[in-house]
Amino acid sequence: MSLLAETVTVLLNGLQQGAIYVLVAIGLSIILGTLKFVNFAHGALYLIGTYAGLLITLEITLTDGKLADWGYTTLGLGWGFLPALLIVPVLVFVVGLAMERFVARPFYDRPDTDQILLTFGLAIVVQEVFKILFGGQSYNFARPGWASGQVGLPIVGTFPEWRLYIIGITAAVVVLVYGLIEYTDFGLVVRAGTRDAEMVELLGIKLSRPYLMVFGVGAALAGVAGVVGGPLYAVNPNIGTEVLVPSFLVVVIGGVGSISGAVLGGILIGETLAIMVAIAPQWSQVGIYVLAAVVLLARPQGLLGAEEVTP
């Protein structure tokens, strides 16, 4: 393989790996930026999205866990991938609304540490519930039939088709969310609320409904990430935790509350991972933390984060 082809392949790999982090991190970032709520249970939403996607897309055989013990050895609708891509975000959106109302809202005025403890605990509970129901078994979330092959690309040669779709779907979703936040009245209220919640309330706008929506949208994005990322890896109850840490790094690097920051952070993390694998594989995990440390030293508010507005 020529050096050019190799470089482009590495960059494309990085873009794809970053895409999943972008989808998870946008939700994390807008919830943190707008609601000032540290949601360690965001990975659990990804987990719910993946399992929901798996069960809508395929029929799976359970050999482990309580569901199998109760006699539900075959589960799933077998409707295929596209219905999952439409249904799961709605489902996880509703889960997000419930989470905002019953978990997050009572904790908005509590210190960050309380929020972290609460949501971290919730994440573990969700993970354990999945483990009890579905067992520790890993499931094969097959890629959709129409995107399971490889496509020929200029310079690169062949590239897995599904991974290109991931980049495409992420781009479309990002544009959609960006439009929602930048160009709608809802977005205006949210952005104003991010800057100065007190002033917005003084203007007579009740923030609880936009907050509810922000949480729901953030959750839905994690759900989309779960469905889209599901076919990349074997599915098991630990995937939520695994995606959470890099996604927090993305938020830190990109800047809290910034959608473009999340995109930039996600791409940087993905590319760092891919490039490090190509030149020094053992250091690939260390690489992303070094990146985060360097960014934090140079720009504590993240690359595209706004300076903190002091009240």
Next chain:
Amino acid sequence: MARREKADVSRRDVVKMAGATGLAGLGVAGSASAQENPPIGNFPIQGNPTFGFTVPQSGPYSSEGQDELRAYRLAVEHLNNGGGWVDNWSDLTGNGVLGNQVEFVSGDTATDADTARQTARRMIQRDGAIMLSGGSSSAVAIAIQELCQREKVNYMCCLTHSNDTTGKSCVRYSFREMFNAYMSAQALVPPVTDEYGGSNNFYQLYADYTWGQTVQSSMSQFFGEAGWNEMNSVATPLGTKDFSSYLSQVPRGETDVLFLNHYGLDGANSLSQAKEMGLDEDMEIIVPLYNRPMAQAAGGSIEGVFGTVAWDSQIDNEPSNQFTSAFQEKYERIPSGPAQLAYAQTLQYAAAVERAGTFYPPEVIRQLEDHEYDNIGMGQETMRACDHQAQRAVPVVKGLPEGEQQQGQFFEIVNLTSRDTLGYACDEGPAGECELGPYE
């Protein structure tokens, strides 16, 4: 507290007196065995014997751990109440071990050596476990067996495939039924070179810890000797989820065979991602060690892929079938290779205790060393004294296409490689580096 100390002293005095004066025949026998078997580790046992099972319930090898735990429970149940292999082993009674009902504790190793060491230490110190068993990571097994040697507690390795377990990291207190990477390579060479020819370029990705490293070196050695040419081998961190960046480095044009030395979830991910990238269209793929949970997670990706497994339910002989049906009766599922290992190792230990007539660890070790057996479904075996490595057959398998996969059946058995064509002498290979350490 003071009263208990006093009671201890007086009991000891009585024993001493009985020994010195040689009053009653019973008294003499009792004191003689007390002199032969001084307290060591958790011996003598307090109350019923407790076994400690260290299995991964989280981390990349957690699926394997689930099945091991089922098998351990089954083994304890059979030891206490009869059933399964216990009924056919002359050394076992089905009424506990040495007449004591066996109890057990289990703990999560999280597929991590430090966590495993803590779990094992708790079992030894708090629960007073007289024997530990567990696996599925060689780093974990080596960490626990070192601890067991220090604490003088017997350890029966379950799933550990690194050469080092019974090579440079071997210890007196640990025994391994599972074959190692060295033997996997020996077993794979004939069928694989038959199928793919005698001179191929191969490329390896390997999990970057003791297991992956020894698999990588054994494959290099034996396929190198068979005339193959190694192009490169690249280490990947344990717990890697996305292998696409590693896989895209594999030169498609020149590589004939790709070895994926990954296990558990990592193996399922790397194999399905290799297929996703279409690498199987340009080259052959080999997964030197795989198993059922992993095959299940990889789905159709295992089609035509060669590898070795610890054991498979399709191995058709009496002990194998007996275990499969006992396991199926209890759990309504077909047992995996790691499950068979877990079950077999627990019974092996119990049988050695029965033969020794005591839980005294050095005596149990002597009963296991050079023990010949033919009762666990792998043919005639020897637990070799020089390195505590079982000399046994190695099943070579090939993955079935998705359409032919059924529940619990994912491979066809290509060859049950006889132990006569495998292995190495006590002074060569991994055994050459083994210093077992003291009995006491």
